[in-house]
Amino acid sequence: MTRVRIVGIGCHPGQLTLEAREAIAGCDYVIAADKGPDDPLLALRRTICADLGVELVAVPDPPRDRDDPADYDGAVLDWHDARAAAYGSVVAQRPGTVGFLVWGDPAFYDSTIRVVERLGVPYDVLPGVSALSLLAARHRVVLHDVGRPVLVTTGRRLAVEVDAGHDNLVVMLDGRLQATSLDGDWDIWWGANLGSPHEELVAGRLGDVVEDIRTARARAKAADGWVMDTYLLRRH
Template sequence: MRVRLIGIGPGGPDDLTVAAVRALESVDVFLVADKNRGVDDLVDVREDILRRHTFGAHRVIVVPDPPRDRNPERYGDEVRDWHAARAAAYESVLLEQVRDDETVGFLVWGDPGLYDSTIRIVDRILERGRVRLDYDVLPGVSSVQMLAARHRLVLNTVGSSILVTTGRRLGTGIEAGADNIVVVLDGGLACSELRGQWNIWWGANLGTDDEELVAGPLTDVLPSIRAARIRAKNARGWVMDTYLLRRC
């Protein structure tokens, strides 16, 4: 069985590479994770991409995501268990609903190499040894790239480095001296706790028709960011945001 992990960009149906669009055409069966969080729109975005960019026949199998504790005591253990449960769920679908001579496609949000577990899950399926497969990865436009493009930003300052981290790890990054930081996976706007002078370039639901952008001195623009998060959530039923923080 051939498996293709195809980066589909962060939400806009036309933000795929030409190689990704060609890869879509080679797929017989798409497996789409249903996160089961009332965000049908995330499945709809993937279906829209298939409607626009594929012409041949294919099947779509929506695989319910195993439940997950979002605030576990031991984050690493919880994520490992969740990956194992996802691997088992996909393994069953592959064994029961896909033939050996078919090509399977995973539509991976953004880029598969940035804060996404699909590569790890496919590796797990391989380790379990019940499904024989070969896989490749097609890169996608990440939310970080889209943020930079929308704000017409160079993410690094001249000769400097960038830390890419999560809301959960933002404090640790700052304690370690980072002063140019891209933050993803931050449902709680961890930057609102920061001390000192920072500029922020923020974006939510980037690439969609309802994207929101705010930039400026952090303390001045926090109320606008909070209001924009609510607008984005109301417009689509979900909000995902990414931002660059730079110390003044």
């Protein structure tokens, strides 16, 4: 009998909830994608597993077309299928309780739930501290005005959403800082590597702080070996 536990681990090992720690400790082993010899996020997962006395099985991550293919959705689906096949070969040989450790929270721009569904085994999901929550906390802001919505989107879709009339957005997965191409007057609350010892924060009028953000982003990547940034963008 195989059972999968998808566990949100927050944005730093110190943000593991008690529920998450107990779930990981109860796994027979954890599967994690191996993106290469210098994968710092795999190293952090190893640290968590070692601390809780659980074996980590690293699975080479299938390649993905990241050059903005014409059929973006199709490329992502193919990648999910390839990941499911790679993970499924491990699970078939090693039944038991299997953990997947998701950076942040599994509900936001993460493929783990979709991939695990393809395995056809029972699974549950435990939430983690998300980058959205950390961003709001670090900047001491509410992500929306009173009685108003907030749209969560990606850098790839930012221009489309703004053209559709959205003026209060949380943006994730924006390595190219697409906000700099927007017209109009915007305020930004930006953060990178939130929760880590080297997190970076910048806030202000977008036009005034763009270079500060670029500098801080480079500093975060140099310090941690990776960078994940998130920001709240609101029309001034």
